[in-house]
Amino acid sequence: MPKYLAMKKISKNIAHLRHLRGVSQEYLANDLNITRSRLSSWEEHRAEPPIDLIVRLSEYFNVSIDSLLKIDLTKVNDLRDLLKIGGNRILFPVMVDGEGKDLVELVPIRASAGYLQGYSDESFIESLPRISLPFTDSGKFRGFPIQGDSMPPIEQGAYIIGKYVEELTDIKDGKTYVVLTQNDGLVYKRLYNKLEEDGTIHLHSDNKAYYPYQVKPEEVFELWSFVCSLNPSDSPISDLVYNSIQNLQADVAELKNQRIA
Numbered sequence: 296m297p298k299y300l301a302m303k304k305i306s307k308n309i310a311h312l313r314h315l316r317g318v319s320q321e322y323l324a325n326d327l328n329i330t331r332s333r334l335s336s337w338e339e340h341r342a343e344p345p346i347d348l349i350v351r352l353s354e355y356f357n358v359s360i361d362s363l364l365k366i367d368l369t370k371v372n373d374l375r376d377l378l379k380i381g382g383n384r385i386l387f388p389v390m391v392d393g394e395g396k397d398l399v400e401l402v403p404i405r406a407s408a409g410y411l412q413g414y415s416d417e418s419f420i421e422s423l424p425r426i427s428l429p430f431t432d433s434g435k436f437r438g439f440p441i442q443g444d445s446m447p448p449i450e451q452g453a454y455i456i457g458k459y460v461e462e463l464t465d466i467k468d469g470k471t472y473v474v475l476t477q478n479d480g481l482v483y484k485r486l487y488n489k490l491e492e493d494g495t496i497h498l499h500s501d502n503k504a505y506y507p508y509q510v511k512p513e514e515v516f517e518l519w520s521f522v523c524s525l526n527p528s529d530s531p532i533s534d535l536v537y538n539s540i541q542n543l544q545a546d547v548a549e550l551k552n553q554r555i556a
Contacts, residue, residue: 305349306340308368312356313338315371327351398425399456401438402481411480414517428456435459437519439473439481445500446471446483453526455483457519463488463496463512467520474498475517476510 313323320338324331327348336342344352353360362368400423402410413419426438438454449455457473466472466488473483474496484498495509 303340304365304367305344305363306338308363308366309334309344309352310338311369311371312358316356323355326355399428399436399438400425401454402440404440404442404452407440407442407481411475411477411516414475436522438525439483439519441483441524445502445505446485447502449483449524450526453524455519455524456522458522460518460520463490463515463518466496466518471521473517473519473521474510474515477514477516478510 313320316323318326320334321331324334327334329348333342337344349360349363353363356363358368400420402423406413406419406423409419428436436456436458438456441449441453441455442451444451455471455473460466460472466486468487469485471483471485473481474486475481482498484500487497487499489495489497489509490512493509495511496515497507497509499507
């Protein structure tokens with residue numbers, strides 16, 4: 296990203312995060328041990344914060360430096376939408392429909408192969424189709440396609456709806472999760488927390504033809520606990536998913552055509 300665009304984003308982000316925190320320019324300036332006029336110059340994009348103060352802003356708002364510089368945080372309306380991954384925090388906007396219900400993002404089969412590279416890319420996540428489901432409570436939800444036969448009776452082509460899990464220590468032994476790992480990408484497995492025993496997470500398939508294996512915690516990029524499955528044979532649920540994806544893809548195509556015209 297060009298430096299100009301990065302600094303333009305951080306200017307908007309500082310002001311927006313300050314408003315979300317509910318503090319004045321004077322209050323934040325005092326906490327950072329700078330003058331209010333200096334902070335104002337950053338927010339109005341008349342000057343750029345030096346790297347040492349970018350680090351302090353990152354620590355103050357508990358967001359990663361990368362997010363401050365590269366992501367438009369003005370789309371976030373609640374600091375709780377910044378979910379923790381490892382030692383940093385990454386943007387996970389919780390989208391809602393016209394009635395205020397949380398929308399569930401679906402990762403299409405064709406996009407699942409690129410999820411390992413795109414999971415932290417704002418534009419990739421924004422491009423995912425979304426549906427509204429009646430049974431999602433508070434939290435962040437996402438739907439993942441299932442391929443293969445390692446977890447019967449989940450059908451080929453089914454979607455697993457998962458709820459985001461912040462900490463590996465929250466793994467409940469014997470429960471199923473969608474896991475994004477460094478070497479295998481997206482997998483759906485039954486997990487066992489063996490961090491205190493051998494320093495790994497054990498992943499088991501319900502199909503005994505597949506051997507269990509272990510991953511180190513640093514190899515796990517995302518973790519989503521099982522909420523429900525949407526199988527191709529589950530009509531009208533499958534029709535709802537299919538039609539939602541088709542409608543959203545049509546809307547995106549129409550917008551692109553309008554931009555070209």
